[in-house]
Amino acid sequence: MRDWERAVIARIVAGDDSALAAVFDQYSALVHGIAARLVGRDAAGDVCQEVFVQLWEHPERFDAAKASLRTFLAVLARRRAIDQLRRTGRRATNEDRSGRQALTGVPNLEESAMSMIEAERVRAAVARLPDDQRRAIELAYFEGLTFREVAVATGAHEGTAKSRLRLGLNRLASALGSEGVVEWA
């Protein structure tokens, strides 16, 4: 996969828009899904477009030695969506979130086979988290809340909210790392 990513980025750098189309076909569901969960389906298309156009304009910002293209695009999608969310205050509605799975729900059959397997592992790992840590991570991940907002939403101190995010995410990283879903430091 890393070889494919390096090759496709080299083609994008060379100005081959069909390579960008290939990246879009591979990762647009990931990018769009992340954005839609935060800013709603109507605005997610714009975020999705911004992410792929940014990849086209600045392919050199992707460093295959540091992250997979999937991680790079997922981080970019979250950043863009959260920036928009905090700028406009418009969040995804319940309708936007309907039909989508909770972190511990059933896999989406439309996902690619690999993503489905990984999604299932992620759900299982999240389900094993203590309730307070899972809730903190879901609020930060799905609602785009800052740790301070997580603290308010859960009635906890800021330090406690930060700790829950840290403990929960480290536990997830360790669990997913041991299953080969993510690289663990």
Next chain:
Amino acid sequence: MGVNREDIDAVDDLLAAWALDAVDDPERAAVEEVVAADPDRARLARSLQHTVAAMGDVVAEAPPPETRMNVLRAVAARGREQLEPTPALLLFERQVASMTEFLVELADDEWLMPVAPYTWTVHGLIAHLLVVERYMAGLVGLDAPAVGGAVDDHLAMGADQIAAEVAGSFRRTFAAWKVQASETIAAIRARPEALRDQVVFHGWPVSVETLLTARAFEVWTHADDIRRATARPMQTPTPRDLRAMSMFSVATLPLLVPMEHVKGPARIVLTGPGGGTFDLEGPGGERAVTLVADVVDYCRTAARRIDIDELPAVIEGDRDQARALLIAARVLAV
């Protein structure tokens, strides 16, 4: 809260919130500054980012079909700013200078080493270049010694003069080549409009500008031939020089590829510094083939220094057309 940048504990405390984008902008900047300076924390930060990215698989949802079209339209509108190619005269001058700098390093016995793929020694190859320089000088109107033999045959022309040079001193041949190349460069620099003059080089009508690019390509290739023969590392031209040479090569393809092999439009994607994407016309609207190769490898293939079958290339679509394009790219090389 504001992070004391000296306080690593505070950054460690924020790392997970940062990976989840659950921090404000100053905190994000503070974390990233610390992470950038600390490889261990950078690894941990990457692991947390991978984890957050993996969570994206849970929410993956295909965008509406028009998003793809909008992205590709936006990209097409922006295009890709490509590197400016080195101007032809400067390109030729630089390749001559590069060859000159390299040749002065050679030991006397290295001038007698055979240079593949030819039967010449290093001395003989420079004598050949001297003959080609004289031929070109004549084409651009300079008073240069006439070249004997079949001037439509790049390797055979001036055979007697090459033999005479090889019978003499390599220092004299080297000096004569430098002088001849310098005179051509100086003459064209003095009269830049000469770049647009049309000349006939080995039976091919070309502009002087195109001829200079082709000759630069040749000098670079021969310099690498000699480097290989004398066990020295080959040299990659600058990106702008590569851009000029690859543009020249690709521009010749529509003229040189037999039409019976052209099933449709073709795209050539040359990767690496100095590369670019080139679309070649063909019958029908749908692209028949995309050929992807490293720009240096492509240039060496065009120069016949890499076999077509050995070229590390990705071919999407009609392989016959891709092969025909690569064969066409080599037509001008000998």
